[in-house]
Amino acid sequence: MDVTKAQHPDSMVLASVKIELSNADIAIDKAKKTYELTELSDLGLARGVKIAFSSSKIDVKADNGTVPLKGQTDMKASVEFSLLERYVPLIGQIMKGIATVKIIPGTKGKKIDELNAGSAVKDKRYEFKHPNYDGERPENIVIKQGTKTLTSPTDYTIEKGAAGTWGYLFTAAGDFDPAKAATVEYEITPIKAYSLGKGSGGVVQPISMRLTNKRKAQDGRIISRTFDFPYGFYDGEDSIAFKSKNDADTVAEVAMKFEFSPHPDLVLDEDFEPFSLYRETPEV
Incomplete structure (x- = not known):
């Protein structure tokens, strides 16, 4: 016989999460007493996303009296998962400081972007569909409408x-x-x-991470729960698990592990300190 029911069904964390990471500094708003993660990029498909918290213990023993101090300190968090996409520039971002990514250029050639009638308007910027390997401006640009060749900067600007x-x-x-x-x-x-x-190694650069879980509430709304970690480091090996082609699931997995500590710019402020390691924000 059922003796109870879910007391807060909208608070349950269901399904999976979107994983975003940034090497940029967080934006601290001292007036509003909050911070935001900046320049986040989606890490893509993953399996086995896990958040864990730990802390070292203080347990002082005395020879001639009671224990004067007990408690916990040095709170830390870890996030682990396996990526199902191994994109080299992304690995370079994750392991920035201990890995280097170089771009190998191809052969220079002509590209043509087609603009259908009615698909473009004036005073709006459109990107070239094919960028240069080094991010430099495309060369020998010619824009035509029928037999008419438009001129720059009179008809268009780059x-x-x-x-x-x-x-x-x-x-x-x-x-x-x-x-x-x-x-x-x-x-x-x-x-x-x-x-x-990876050469001879180096010093891994700090990162921030956001995990976002979205689902439908009881009333049909899409609600989200975000987990923000403002300061951490990559703490795993760069390993790839390959599988046999006869395996029903042949996707290779790239194991990832990150360790997070309280952000050094937040711990000295009593308003920020409680959220310097981790911030969980559930919508209601």
């Missing part, structure tokens, strides 16, 4: 976005006609391959 990517913008006073199709021709040197090296 601009670099905040993320470092190059694009083009059709000027309001230019001859570009949004009702007509256009072609954007240019030359770039694509990426041929990535090279991952």
Whole structure:
């Protein structure tokens, strides 16, 4: 016989999580007494995501009296999982400081981006679909509409976005006609391959991490629970588990492990200190 029921069903953590990581500093807002993780990037598919907390114990023993102090200190957290995608630039980001990624360029050639009639408007920036391997501006850019070749900067301008990517913008006073199709021709040197090296090692750089769990609430809303870790380091080996082609599940797994400590910029402030290691935020 059932003797109870879920008291807070919307608080249950169900399903899996999105894993995001950043090498950038966190943004601390001292006025609002909060912080935010910045420049997060999605790590992709993973298995076995696990969060664990630990602390070292203080247990002082005396020879001539009672124990004067007991408690815990040095709280830490660890996050472990196995990635199902081994993307070399991502491994370089995760292991920044102890691994180096180099880009091997391919052969320079022409690319053509097609703009269908009505697919582009003036005064809006559009990115080149094929970037240079080194992020430099594409060369020999020619934009045409039918037999007419548009001119720069009268009809369009070439601009670099905040993320470092190059694009083009059709000027309001230019001859570009949004009702007509256009072609954007240019030359770039694509990426041929990535090279991952570890050399003699180094000092791993600090990272921050966010885990986000989303699901439907009882009333149909999508609610989320976020787990923020503002300061930690990669703490695992770079290992890959390959499987036989006869295995029903042939996906290789890349084991990951991170260890987190209280953020050094937060622990000296009594408002920040309780959340300097970890912050869990469930929506209700």
